[in-house]
Amino acid sequence: xxxxxxxxxxxxTNTAPVQKSDDAAGFYVLxxxxxxxxxxxxxxxxxxxxxxxxxRLVNPANRRKLNIIIVGTGLAGGAAAATLGEAGxxxxxxxxxxxxxxxxxxxxxxxINAAKNYKEDGDSTYRLFYDTVKGGDYRARESNVYRLxxxxxxxxxxxxxxxxxxxxxxxxxxxxxxFGGVQVSRTFYARGQTGQQLLLGAYxxxxxxxxxxxxxxxxxxxxxxxxVADGKARGIIARDMVTGAIETHIADVVVxxxxxxxxxxxxSTNAMGSNVTASWRAHRxxxxxxxxxxxxxxxxxxxxxxxxxxxxTLMSESLRNDGRVWVPKKAEDCEKDPRDxxxxxxxxxxxxxxxxxxxxxxxxxASRAAKYMCDEGRGVGPTVREVGPNGExxxxxxxxxxxxxxxxxxxxxxxxxxxxxxxxxxxxxxTGENPYEVPMRIxxxxxxxxxxxxxxxxxxxxxxxxxxxxxxxxxxHGANRLGASALMQGLADGYFVLPxxxxxxxxxxxxxxxxxxxxxxxxxxxSVQERIDKFLSIxxxxxxxxxxxxxxxxxxxxxxMERTKEGLIRAIGLIRDLKKEFWSNVRVLGSGESLNQDxxxxxxxxxxxxxxxxxxxxxxxxxxxxxxxxxxxxxxxDGEALRHDDEFAYVAAWEWGGDDGAPVLHKEDLIYTAIExxxxxxx
Amino acid sequence: xxxxxxxxxxxNASAAGAMHTYELDGVSQDMxxxxxxxxxxxxxxxxxxxxxxxxxxxxxxxCGTCSLMINGEAHGPEVTTTCQLHMRSFTDGETITIEPWRxxxxxxxxxxxxxxSAFDRIIQSGGYISANTGSxxxxxSVPAPRDKAMRAFNAATCIGCxxxxxxCPNGSASLFMGAKITALGELPQGQPxxxxxxxxxxxxxxxxxxxxxxNIGECTNACPKEIPxxxxxxxxxxxxxxxxxxx
Numbered sequence: 016x017x018x019x020x021x022x023x024x025x026x027x028t029n030t031a032p033v034q035k036s037d038d039a040a041g042f043y044v045l046x047x048x049x050x051x052x053x054x055x056x057x058x059x060x061x062x063x064x065x066x067x068x069x070x071r072l073v074n075p076a077n078r079r080k081l082n083i084i085i086v087g088t089g090l091a092g093g094a095a096a097a098t099l100g101e102a103g104x105x106x107x108x109x110x111x112x113x114x115x116x117x118x119x120x121x122x123x124x125x126x127i128n129a130a131k132n133y134k135e136d137g138d139s140t141y142r143l144f145y146d147t148v149k150g151g152d153y154r155a156r157e158s159n160v161y162r163l164x165x166x167x168x169x170x171x172x173x174x175x176x177x178x179x180x181x182x183x184x185x186x187x188x189x190x191x192x193x194f195g196g197v198q199v200s201r202t203f204y205a206r207g208q209t210g211q212q213l214l215l216g217a218y219x220x221x222x223x224x225x226x227x228x229x230x231x232x233x234x235x236x237x238x239x240x241x242x243v244a245d246g247k248a249r250g251i252i253a254r255d256m257v258t259g260a261i262e263t264h265i266a267d268v269v270v271x272x273x274x275x276x277x278x279x280x281x282x283s284t285n286a287m288g289s290n291v292t293a294s295w296r297a298h299r300x301x302x303x304x305x306x307x308x309x310x311x312x313x314x315x316x317x318x319x320x321x322x323x324x325x326x327x328t329l330m331s332e333s334l335r336n337d338g339r340v341w342v343p344k345k346a347e348d349c350e351k352d353p354r355d356x357x358x359x360x361x362x363x364x365x366x367x368x369x370x371x372x373x374x375x376x377x378x379x380x381a382s383r384a385a386k387y388m389c390d391e392g393r394g395v396g397p398t399v400r401e402v403g404p405n406g407e408x409x410x411x412x413x414x415x416x417x418x419x420x421x422x423x424x425x426x427x428x429x430x431x432x433x434x435x436x437x438x439x440x441x442x443x444x445x446t447g448e449n450p451y452e453v454p455m456r457i458x459x460x461x462x463x464x465x466x467x468x469x470x471x472x473x474x475x476x477x478x479x480x481x482x483x484x485x486x487x488x489x490x491x492h493g494a495n496r497l498g499a500s501a502l503m504q505g506l507a508d509g510y511f512v513l514p515x516x517x518x519x520x521x522x523x524x525x526x527x528x529x530x531x532x533x534x535x536x537x538x539x540x541x542s543v544q545e546r547i548d549k550f551l552s553i554x555x556x557x558x559x560x561x562x563x564x565x566x567x568x569x570x571x572x573x574x575x576m577e578r579t580k581e582g583l584i585r586a587i588g589l590i591r592d593l594k595k596e597f598w599s600n601v602r603v604l605g606s607g608e609s610l611n612q613d614x615x616x617x618x619x620x621x622x623x624x625x626x627x628x629x630x631x632x633x634x635x636x637x638x639x640x641x642x643x644x645x646x647x648x649x650x651x652x653d654g655e656a657l658r659h660d661d662e663f664a665y666v667a668a669w670e671w672g673g674d675d676g677a678p679v680l681h682k683e684d685l686i687y688t689a690i691e692x693x694x695x696x697x698x
Numbered sequence: 699x700x701x702x703x704x705x706x707x708x709x710n711a712s713a714a715g716a717m718h719t720y721e722l723d724g725v726s727q728d729m730x731x732x733x734x735x736x737x738x739x740x741x742x743x744x745x746x747x748x749x750x751x752x753x754x755x756x757x758x759x760x761c762g763t764c765s766l767m768i769n770g771e772a773h774g775p776e777v778t779t780t781c782q783l784h785m786r787s788f789t790d791g792e793t794i795t796i797e798p799w800r801x802x803x804x805x806x807x808x809x810x811x812x813x814x815s816a817f818d819r820i821i822q823s824g825g826y827i828s829a830n831t832g833s834x835x836x837x838x839s840v841p842a843p844r845d846k847a848m849r850a851f852n853a854a855t856c857i858g859c860x861x862x863x864x865x866c867p868n869g870s871a872s873l874f875m876g877a878k879i880t881a882l883g884e885l886p887q888g889q890p891x892x893x894x895x896x897x898x899x900x901x902x903x904x905x906x907x908x909x910x911x912x913n914i915g916e917c918t919n920a921c922p923k924e925i926p927x928x929x930x931x932x933x934x935x936x937x938x939x940x941x942x943x944x945x
Binding site for chain 1: 710729732748755759776788823826830832836846862882885
């Protein structure tokens with residue numbers, strides 16, 4: 016910590032990057048530099064407080080005249096809708112699920128970070144800030160991250176007041192644990208169901224507002240277009256997924272809280288319905304998409320067993336606190352019952368390579384290490400068929416052991432059960448194996464995306480009046496997200512940040528009334544209807560699902576855990592071919608005027624295909640390795656990720672270039688004043 | 699594995715439904731039950747038939763979206779959600795009957811998809827602790843006894859899937875409601891609204907058309923999260939206290 020400036024002035028610690036390589040030449044157009052116009056200045060610890068004071072107020076009597084649309088009801092959207100409803104605004108909230116309680120935040124397992132320093136182990140707002148910026152490989156804005164760390168403590172207070180049943184000590188006070196990549200215990204948790212409990216807190220607060228009449232709730236509704244009238248986001252076009260009715264909803268401001276797009280990979284830990292459509296439709300209307308290639312691969316998921324698999328299941332990495340990760344030293348032992356492999360024949364590879372952090376190294380490092388062990392032929396579990404980089408088939412074992420034997424011996428089975436029982440039950444159910452007796456098998460899987468719509472410090476996108484929160488925006492995690500930080504960002508954005516920034520925008524409202532005859536509304540409505548008619552009329556021979564699977568295979572192989580120039584260029588070609596085939600050969604049956612799950616999926620897959628291409632272009636341009644983006648061409652002699660701050664310390668914000676044009680790259684330089692960039696080392 | 703599937707098909711909420719029979723081959727023991735239906739749907743689409751509509755989302759047992767009666771049992775033969783039920787629980791050549799949740803307050807929308815918004819309205823009636831954002835006291839200023847917090851947590855694991863209602867001969871949602879009342883009522887933060895909460899939630903439950911509880915216990919047997927029957931005792935106890943207080 017010696018190089019950290021504890022009394023930060025405004026002297027930059029780095030210079031603006033100058034990109035020398037141009038791997039993506041021909042695939043993009045270079046646009047103007049982008050500057051966050053709302054970026055605060057001054058000492059870092061005072062920036063958010065100052066901003067909250069400076070942002071204009073909306074008097075309570077005027078709030079009920081202002082209409083807010085929120086799309087998505089997870090931690091960010093649910094919390095924002097509840098809070099803005101409490102404040103007295105008119106809120107409409109939309110979700111594709113049958114109830115807001117089912118948003119995918121509910122599946123988050125491990126915990127939520129907060130700088131409470133309840134363990135007196137040296138934690139502080141500054142340390143949480145520092146860990147997050149460092150963990151994200153210095154690709155996040157320091158002002159945003161500091162604010163996140165600052166608000167983290169308030170989140171815990173809010174959730175406890177709502178009745179979220181966090182784990183407690185015998186004295187009745189809150190318990191904490193430590194989490195991947197971090198050496199203090201700052202993670203609050205509710206067994207392995209923290210996301211569920213936090214979401215239920217937000218959901219209940221939201222339902223309370225529905226009952227109060229401040230929030231109107233639209234379930235089984237999918238947003239298919241954003242209405243941009245006179246340069247401002249003024250509403251959405253949504254489809255009632257039960258009746259098929261296409262509806263127009265007008266407001267003064269639109270908030271997207273629609274989560275991440277990990278399902279572009281087909282297999283991921285995301286819910287089946289998680290999609291990019293809301294973000295992508297906004298992107299096509301002028302919202303920049305930032306750092307789309309930053310994908311977090313989570314190291315502790317249940318491995319794939321075969322071609323039938325529809326999704327992957329995550330095992331909370333809190334298991335890495337007590338579980339030891341290993342593979343056999345000898346490839347010939349891989350088929351053996353792990354219990355028959357003696358201690359001296361086991362390779363605890365994370366502890367061996369990274370003695371300081373051991374099994375708790377950050378996610379990207381743990382993931383890649385597991386991949387290499389399997390690539391070397393020391394993977395365990397069933398053999399699976401894969402298509403390799405050159406299109407050839409290969410048979411590989413994709414699994415490493417996560418072994419709780421030592422923990423059970425040290426803590427006793429009861430204690431282990433109490434900490435992890437639902438996770439271990441879930442594992443047993445899926446694999447048919449007992450994790451208390453046989454070491455579990457794990458493998459990395461796509462879990463979270465750090466990329467998303469570009470927003471300024473106030474969470475406003477490049478379209479005025481369109482705000483983006485939670486995983487749907489690009490901010491706060493840089494190139495890699497630390498464990499237990501996603502829930503923190505979702506709730507910080509929803510409860511505390513957005514409600515304080517959006518009021519400055521709303522202070523200019525109400526905006527000029529528009530109705531369904533406004534050209535922007537007519538255009539949006541027509542484009543939605545045309546698209547639906549098109550899907551239903553192609554009547555080709557391939558299912559939507561088969562296109563999604565094929566896209567996923569391309570993305571995982573060429574834009575997954577490791578990317579190369581050659582592979583990415585190949586992927587872009589494959590995706591362009593796939594897009595052509597999709598629009599001429601997809602088969603969507605049924606009608607648009609009823610519940611039609613294939614029609615829903617067709618729109619989402621069409622958008623995933625376009626996003627996939629942009630992700631590959633972004634990955635191709637970024638010839639450095641950082642966080643969740645590992646470029647084969649950029650590694651140290653011993654195979655660790657090699658960043659190039661002098662070239663790439665920027666946010667890549669992509670502007671839609673039109674159906675026939677190339678995307679336009681706007682670079683936002685990342686300049687640090689409170690933190691000095693360092694190469695990461697966990698050795 | 700080769701299976702015969704008898705599936706409820708219903709065009710929309712107002713159409714009449716009927717059972718349809720499908721033969722399905724190539725089912726693997728490692729598939730989840732929903733992946734087996736994905737396989738069926740892929741074959742239906744290929745042969746030009748509309749796929750079977752069914753609800754699912756997280757497919758890891760936590761969101762509570764999936765909801766099938768399988769051979770007459772909510773979520774099928776194991777104590778889990780349908781998404782976590784695997785085909786190893788069935789045998790080659792078996793005939794499997796698949797229907798939507800059965801309960802009047804859960805009307806069928808299409809095929810196997812039902813409307814469970816009645817649950818949201820029960821929560822709206824009082825299933826929360828009123829705590830506006832920004833008004834919370836420091837988290838550790840209100841200690842919660844560990845045993846009570848544990849009971850609250852166990853009740854809070856309810857995923858709102860509706861299996862309890864589908865399994866109940868009376869179509870009662872008492873297990874769902876009791877779980878919420880216990881989760882909030884065991885915590886110090888839940889005390890101020892404890893008795894108004896139970897009265898309001900029970901009133902909404904009845905207004906939605908859910909049936910009364912006669913302690914048959916099918917709900918707890920079908921519950922994928924094993925919510926214990928004593929949450930209904932807690933519900934009844936809190937309701938008696940509320941009535942005694944004249945609420």
